[in-house]
Amino acid sequence: MAYEKELELALLAVQRAAILTKSVYSSHSKGTLTKTDSSPVTIGDFGAQALIIASIKSAFPNDEVVGEEDADDLRANPDLKNLVWDLVQQAKLSDPAAQDKIGGPIKSADDMLKALDGGASEGGNKGRIWALDPIDGTKGFLRGGQYAVCLALMVDGVPTVGVIGCPNLPVDDKAPLDSKIGTDADDKEGKGVLFGAVKGQGATSRALTDGKLEAPKTITMSPLPDVAQATFCESVEAGHSSHGDQADIARKLGITKASVRMDSQAKYCSIARGAGDLYLRLPTSKTYQEKIWDHAAGVVLVQEAGGEVTDAYGKQLNFGIGRTLKENKGIVAAPKAVHAKVIEVVKEVLSAKKD
Numbered sequence: 001m002a003y004e005k006e007l008e009l010a011l012l013a014v015q016r017a018a019i020l021t022k023s024v025y026s027s028h029s030k031g032t033l034t035k036t037d038s039s040p041v042t043i044g045d046f047g048a049q050a051l052i053i054a055s056i057k058s059a060f061p062n063d064e065v066v067g068e069e070d071a072d073d074l075r076a077n078p079d080l081k082n083l084v085w086d087l088v089q090q091a092k093l094s095d096p097a098a099q100d101k102i103g104g105p106i107k108s109a110d111d112m113l114k115a116l117d118g119g120a121s122e123g124g125n126k127g128r129i130w131a132l133d134p135i136d137g138t139k140g141f142l143r144g145g146q147y148a149v150c151l152a153l154m155v156d157g158v159p160t161v162g163v164i165g166c167p168n169l170p171v172d173d174k175a176p177l178d179s180k181i182g183t184d185a186d187d188k189e190g191k192g193v194l195f196g197a198v199k200g201q202g203a204t205s206r207a208l209t210d211g212k213l214e215a216p217k218t219i220t221m222s223p224l225p226d227v228a229q230a231t232f233c234e235s236v237e238a239g240h241s242s243h244g245d246q247a248d249i250a251r252k253l254g255i256t257k258a259s260v261r262m263d264s265q266a267k268y269c270s271i272a273r274g275a276g277d278l279y280l281r282l283p284t285s286k287t288y289q290e291k292i293w294d295h296a297a298g299v300v301l302v303q304e305a306g307g308e309v310t311d312a313y314g315k316q317l318n319f320g321i322g323r324t325l326k327e328n329k330g331i332v333a334a335p336k337a338v339h340a341k342v343i344e345v346v347k348e349v350l351s352a353k354k355d
């Protein structure tokens with residue numbers, strides 16, 4: 001099968017990084033810094049990015065990576081660097097063959113910084129470029145909610161392999177989805193899911209482990225004969241998408257169920273496995289550009305589970321023009337059969353706002 005090696009590498013690399021993020025999640029000190037755009041970053045984000053880029057470079061040394069983080073803060077702060085280096089050394093897959101497949105341990109703190117800085121690609125529509133979000137939903141990660149480790153391979157600008165680890169999602173694909181899932185979540189037994197998809201080959205889920213990969217199950221979106229019955233997902237953070245516009249859209253579609261708010265690409269994962277139906281992300285500002293690492297993996301997953309993902313105006317997402325989706329505004333993900341209907345209503349709501 002095409003991209004078999006890339007998929008396995010991505011699944012194992014995400015699984016190893018999740019060992020690190022889980023250890024930070026359950027510890028009191030998360031080494032949180034505030035970035036220049038006022039968003040948070042933790043030692044978990046740095047450590048997970050270094051581990052995953054080292055894995056990619058061990059198997060595919062010529063591939064580029066667009067990663068969210070870089071090593072500047074760690075180079076400027078040796079104590080923080082040492083904290084991350086300790087975590088990185090402890091994060092090992094328990095199965096030696098699996099650990100070997102992702103290149104074994106990172107050899108030194110300098111190599112860790114180099115790996116972390118390996119995510120500086122400017123992106124584009126030529127060749128093989130990975131999009132990496134080491135912790136998506138950092139605010140959820142800090143709040144005790146959902147978060148996700150997200151990795152996608154783009155080929156000539158098209159998301160082609162997508163892998164997402166969700167340490168706080170229930171393993172059961174049909175576990176009821178309600179808003180508590182974003183606030184009561186933790187990584188106790190029965191939690192932790194690893195999703196994977198390759199373009200043209202379908203989407204899967206399996207339990208997230210700390211060693212070998214579990215056997216995958218095929219996942220698909222729920223059939224949704226009547227859009228009024230939909231469960232729709234949205235961000236917890238009101239600054240990341242417009243809760244007001246999303247409520248208007250839901251009302252116009254006849255949806256009466258309350259929205260399910262959860263952080264991170266766990267939203268894409270939840271609709272891909274049929275636990276929810278729609279994901280609405282309407283812009284809160286005219287200037288914000290969505291980042292490719294916030295969507296690339298989730299888009300492959302939803303497409304392969306029978307869904308369609310476009311921007312809020314129904315336009316195809318263009319992942320091949322740099323580190324952001326600058327040609328697009330907002331995100332709408334829905335089962336193929338109802339996507340056009342949802343876009344019609346989204347456009348109505350957006351145009352009513354303009355005047």
Ligand SMILES: Nc1ncnc2c1ncn2[C@@H]1O[C@H](COP(=O)(O)O)[C@@H](OP(=O)(O)O)[C@H]1O
Nearest residue numbers: 135136137138139235236237239240263264288
């Ligand atoms: N004004 C804004 N509009 C949309 N997304 C934003 C935003 N500011 C930050 N984000 C992105 O929202 C992501 C989280 O999405 P969600 O709300 O679905 O959990 C963040 O990812 P990180 O947590 O990886 O930084 C960040 O990239």
Ligand SMILES: [Mg+2]
Nearest residue numbers: 039040068138
């Ligand atoms: Mg961030």
Ligand SMILES: [Mg+2]
Nearest residue numbers: 133136137294
């Ligand atoms: Mg993100």
Ligand SMILES: [Mg+2]
Nearest residue numbers: 068133135136
């Ligand atoms: Mg992130």
